[in-house]
Amino acid sequence: MNHHPTSSKIGHCIVCGRSFPLSKLHRAAGLRPHLYELIAEEVKDCAPDSLICDEDLARFRRRYVENLLEEERGELSSLDQKVLDSFEKGTLTVQTSTAGEGDRKSSFGERVADKVASFGGSWTFILSFIAILVIWMGVNVIGVFATPFDPYPFILLNLVLSCLAALQAPVIMMSQKRQEEKDRLRAENDYMINLRAELEIRQLHEKIDHQMAKQWERLAELQQIQIELLEKRDDARKG
Ligand SMILES: [Zn+2]
Structure with a gap:
């Protein structure tokens, strides 16, 4: 050849x-x-x-890790599969930030809901609300206008407050739902990163074991060669 x-x-x-x-x-x-x-x-x-x-x-290693995962968790989820694929390609498909994706998906209404919910949970809102109540009652009790537009038991004020409360609840729920969605994405991301790290560690174990076994083999071979050399020298001396 x-x-x-x-x-x-x-x-x-x-x-x-x-x-x-x-x-x-x-x-x-x-x-x-x-x-x-x-x-x-x-x-x-x-x-x-x-x-x-x-x-x-490499192919058998991948299958080995796959089997290990399946043994541990039963069915492989699509998330695990995604991580395994990225693992094999040696790329990092896991996003380091989900904030961008969350913002991209949100509609105008959802963003307004977020703003309203965050304003509704601030001291600015509470203080200005108290101020409005006091002014409303004051105007009607003192009689700034000739005929007060909402006299003493303040029935109109009651209606306005009920409407406000009725609207505030769904807005807060909307905002909470979005927050939950963000948390879910983040948790998924964390899970993928953890799983990847786990696979990476397993792979390292595998490599180290392999390396050690190989080294032992080489050492044994070296020893064999040395013994042969020694024997040859002895033979040469005798001969
Ligand atoms: Zn081959």
């Missing part, structure tokens, strides 16, 4: 059958036991000394 000297060390991926340089391949024995089991389930002739390429390993 017409290969570069270093590419003489090639192996075949047990899953897809393509050949790769050995540096691109992973020994099945170096993987996590659970991951190995998962691969062995699909690939019948998978043995501890089989080799697997990066691409297939």
Whole structure:
């Protein structure tokens, strides 16, 4: 074969059958036991000394994490799926701010409701309201006009106040509903960030385990080479 000297060390991926340089391949024995089991389930002739390429390993890792999630939570929700997809692509689809989205969706009426509700819950409103009541009663009791427009039991004032109360309740409810919507979005966002962090940590665990197993393997190999060298030297001495 017409290969570069270093590419003489090639192996075949047990899953897809393509050949790769050995540096691109992973020994099945170096993987996590659970991951190995998962691969062995699909690939019948998978043995501890089989080799697997990066691409297939990443695919099995993803499935492994997926299985873990499913085991823990039962059905995968669409939110989990979204996080998994973004996880695989290596992108961050989670929005860092939901405030912008909330504002974009709100209609004119909803924004007015927010303004009215926030004014209704301020000291400015309470004080000006008391002032209006006092002026209304004062004008009718003292008799600024020839005939007071709303004499003593202030029936008209009563009607106005009832109307005001009746209107205020739905406005406050509207505003509360919007606040709840915002909170829900924020909670969803937090959940996605947490789930992503969890997956990220799992992946790290996986990588560290893999790395450690690989290191042990290399160490054992080194030792083997040293022993062989020593034996050779002894043989040379004797010979
Ligand atoms: Zn492969």
